[in-house]
Amino acid sequence: MLLRPLFSSLLLATVLLGASEVPTAPIPPGVDVARALALTKAWQDDQPERAERKLRVVYWTPSDREPAPSHRERLTRVLTYMQEFYATQMASYGLGRRTVNLEIEADGLLKLRVARGANPFNQYRTESGQEIRKDCVAVLEKEGIVADDETLVIFCNLSTWDAEKRTMRQNSPYYAGGDHRKGTAWQVDSPLLDPALLGEKTAMLTDGQYGHISVGRYNSIFVGGVVHELGHALGLPHCAESPEEKRTRGTALMGSGNRTMGEDLRGEGPGSFLTLGHALKLLTHVQFSGSVKGMKEQPTVRWHDLAVDGGNGGNGGNGGPITMTGRVDASLPVYGIVAYADPTGGGDYDAQIGAAVPRADGTFTITVPAPSTSKATGGDLRLVACCVNGAASDRAAKDDNPMLPFALDQGRVDVTPARIQLGLLAALRANKAGTLTDAMRQDLHPTAQEALRRLLAPDHAKDKPEPAEVAATVRELPLSDTRPSAASTGWNGVHYDRLPPQDPLLCGGKLFTHGLYAHAEAKHVYHLASAWKRLSGSCGIAGTGYGPVEFVIRGDGKELWRSGVVNPGTPLTFTVDLTGITQLELLALPTPKGNGGAWSTWLEPMLHRE
Structure with missing residues (x-):
C-alpha cells in the first residue's frame, strides 16, 4: 500500500536513502505507466475487496542463545530502511510510494515475535530453513495467523561475532521464495546488522565468507540481503542491470544489488535500484496494493x-x-x-x-x-x-x-533459434486444432520440421528395433529410434524425442530434434550385441528443470563415462567407445539434494558403426 510515515526510524531511512527528493527513473517507450495504473485501479475499484496485509516478522534463536543485543531496535531500522527503499523506487517510476506494511507497536518499534528452537546452536545449518520455519509457524498459530497465507521474514540468530578479534561467522539459512500472496525470507541477524552503519568506512571486520571488509560494507551485504531476499519472498526472480543502468543507476536489487546497497553513502558506487519490470510486477502484490480481490485466482x-x-x-x-x-x-x-x-x-x-x-x-x-x-x-x-x-x-x-x-x-x-521455436510451436498448435497443412510444415526451418515429425510420432518404442537388430548397412542411428530392453524414469514416465507431455527438447538455449527424457533417477538399457563402435551426444537439464543430476554411461556393467554433477546450463558432450560392448546402460542419478526439478535429458544420442 502507499507508505504513510509512522515513526522516527523512517527519518533515518529517508536520510540514508536520500528519499526527501524522489528521483525520476528513465521509462522506455512502450511502458505506459499511467495506463498500467488505470487498468489496475479500475479492476480493483469494481466491487473492491480491501485489506491491509502486513509483513509478519519472527526472531528465531536456538535453545542455547538469547537474542542478539538491541535486536528489536536494530531490526526496526533494518525493515524501515527496506520499506523506504521500495517506496522510493516505486515512486521513481511514477507508481506512487507503494511498499510493504510493517506491524508497529505503540512504542514505535517493530512487532517482533520470538521463536526458540528445540536444539542448540551447533545443530543448525544453512539447510535448516524448514525446521526453523516450523518453530516460527507455531508461534504465529498462537495468534491465529495462518503462515501459509502471509509473507514472513525470519531473522535467524545464527551468527557469531567476536568483538575482540573482530571476526564474524554465520551458519544460517539465507534464501527466500514466494509469490503475490505469500512467501518466506530467511535472514541472519548479528549485533552489527544496522543500516545506521552503512556509511562506516574505517571500522573493519573479517567475515567468514566475504573476508576483510568495512562495517559499512558488511551492512551493504546483509542489510542489502534483507531487501533482496524479501524481493524473492514477494515473487521477484533474479535479474541483472544493463550496461547503461550500471553506469547511471548502479546495480539491480535482484541481481547483485544485495552487495551494493548503500555503497553511495561511502562514496564507493551508485548503490542499488529496483528495475522497472520488477516495480511493475510489485504494483499489484497484496502488500503494495491493499487489494485481495481475486488474489487466489490463477488467470489463463x-x-x-x-x-x-x-x-x-x-x-x-x-x-x-x-x-x-x-x-x-x-x-x-x-x-x-x-x-x-x-x-x-x-x-x-x-x-x-x-x-x-x-x-x-x-x-x-x-x-x-x-x-x-x-x-x-x-x-x-x-x-x-x-x-x-x-x-x-x-x-x-x-x-x-x-x-x-x-x-x-x-x-x-x-535470435534465430527463437524464430525456429516459434514456428514449431505454431505448427503444434495448428496440429492440435486440426489445421496443420503440408505447406505449413514445409515453411518450417529444417530443424523444426524434424522436431515436429518426431513430436507427432507415437511416444513409445514398442515398434522399434533393438540396436542389435538394426541392419549392418545402417552406419549411424539416433538411439531414440531403437527399443530399450528396459527403461524407467524418476517422474512422469518414459518419453522419446520430447519433454512430457509433448514439449520440444530445449536445453541450454538450443532446440534438439531427438533424445531421451530421463528425469532422475532414470535408467535406459540397450542390447547392442557388440554391433556398435561408438556412442556420441550431449546431456543436460532440459526445459525449466533446475537439477542437479549426474549422468553415467555403463557398458557390460563397467563405467565408461561419468559427467560429474550437472546444473542447468550448456549441455555436456560425450563420445564413448562401445567396441565389444553387448549391453549399454544410460543412467541419470540424483545428487544428495534429491531429484526435485531433475529434468535430466539425453540429447541427440547417436550410435555409430565406426
Missing part, C-alpha cells in the same frame, strides 16, 4: 503472433537489444509484461530484463538489452504476464509461459 494467459528480432538475428545485427512483439489476452486484465533474456548458467543473476504495458488491443512491443556475458553459448527468452489480481504467468502452466531459445557467441546474440 494466451500469447498470439509472437515475433522476435534484434541481436544478430540473421539480419546482420551488431549484438543490439532483443525486441519481442505480439498480442496477449487473459481471463483477467493484463496490465504489464516482463521479459527476461537469461543466458544459460549463472543462476539467472545475469538475466537482462525488459518491460511493457500492453495496448488496448493487447498488442505490445518489449525490448530487452542483449545479455553481456561472453561465457554462455545460449539462453532463453521468457515472457511473463502481470495480471490485475497480482498473479503472474511465470506461476502458471507452461502454455501460459513461453520460453524461447537464443544463441550467444562471445556475447553476440542470435
Whole structure:
C-alpha cells in the first residue's frame, strides 16, 4: 500500500536513502505507466475487496542463545530502511510510494515475535530453513495467523561475532521464495546488522565468507540481503542491470544489488535500484496494493503472433537489444509484461530484463538489452504476464509461459533459434486444432520440421528395433529410434524425442530434434550385441528443470563415462567407445539434494558403426 510515515526510524531511512527528493527513473517507450495504473485501479475499484496485509516478522534463536543485543531496535531500522527503499523506487517510476506494511507497536518499534528452537546452536545449518520455519509457524498459530497465507521474514540468530578479534561467522539459512500472496525470507541477524552503519568506512571486520571488509560494507551485504531476499519472498526472480543502468543507476536489487546497497553513502558506487519490470510486477502484490480481490485466482494467459528480432538475428545485427512483439489476452486484465533474456548458467543473476504495458488491443512491443556475458553459448527468452489480481504467468502452466531459445557467441546474440521455436510451436498448435497443412510444415526451418515429425510420432518404442537388430548397412542411428530392453524414469514416465507431455527438447538455449527424457533417477538399457563402435551426444537439464543430476554411461556393467554433477546450463558432450560392448546402460542419478526439478535429458544420442 502507499507508505504513510509512522515513526522516527523512517527519518533515518529517508536520510540514508536520500528519499526527501524522489528521483525520476528513465521509462522506455512502450511502458505506459499511467495506463498500467488505470487498468489496475479500475479492476480493483469494481466491487473492491480491501485489506491491509502486513509483513509478519519472527526472531528465531536456538535453545542455547538469547537474542542478539538491541535486536528489536536494530531490526526496526533494518525493515524501515527496506520499506523506504521500495517506496522510493516505486515512486521513481511514477507508481506512487507503494511498499510493504510493517506491524508497529505503540512504542514505535517493530512487532517482533520470538521463536526458540528445540536444539542448540551447533545443530543448525544453512539447510535448516524448514525446521526453523516450523518453530516460527507455531508461534504465529498462537495468534491465529495462518503462515501459509502471509509473507514472513525470519531473522535467524545464527551468527557469531567476536568483538575482540573482530571476526564474524554465520551458519544460517539465507534464501527466500514466494509469490503475490505469500512467501518466506530467511535472514541472519548479528549485533552489527544496522543500516545506521552503512556509511562506516574505517571500522573493519573479517567475515567468514566475504573476508576483510568495512562495517559499512558488511551492512551493504546483509542489510542489502534483507531487501533482496524479501524481493524473492514477494515473487521477484533474479535479474541483472544493463550496461547503461550500471553506469547511471548502479546495480539491480535482484541481481547483485544485495552487495551494493548503500555503497553511495561511502562514496564507493551508485548503490542499488529496483528495475522497472520488477516495480511493475510489485504494483499489484497484496502488500503494495491493499487489494485481495481475486488474489487466489490463477488467470489463463494466451500469447498470439509472437515475433522476435534484434541481436544478430540473421539480419546482420551488431549484438543490439532483443525486441519481442505480439498480442496477449487473459481471463483477467493484463496490465504489464516482463521479459527476461537469461543466458544459460549463472543462476539467472545475469538475466537482462525488459518491460511493457500492453495496448488496448493487447498488442505490445518489449525490448530487452542483449545479455553481456561472453561465457554462455545460449539462453532463453521468457515472457511473463502481470495480471490485475497480482498473479503472474511465470506461476502458471507452461502454455501460459513461453520460453524461447537464443544463441550467444562471445556475447553476440542470435535470435534465430527463437524464430525456429516459434514456428514449431505454431505448427503444434495448428496440429492440435486440426489445421496443420503440408505447406505449413514445409515453411518450417529444417530443424523444426524434424522436431515436429518426431513430436507427432507415437511416444513409445514398442515398434522399434533393438540396436542389435538394426541392419549392418545402417552406419549411424539416433538411439531414440531403437527399443530399450528396459527403461524407467524418476517422474512422469518414459518419453522419446520430447519433454512430457509433448514439449520440444530445449536445453541450454538450443532446440534438439531427438533424445531421451530421463528425469532422475532414470535408467535406459540397450542390447547392442557388440554391433556398435561408438556412442556420441550431449546431456543436460532440459526445459525449466533446475537439477542437479549426474549422468553415467555403463557398458557390460563397467563405467565408461561419468559427467560429474550437472546444473542447468550448456549441455555436456560425450563420445564413448562401445567396441565389444553387448549391453549399454544410460543412467541419470540424483545428487544428495534429491531429484526435485531433475529434468535430466539425453540429447541427440547417436550410435555409430565406426
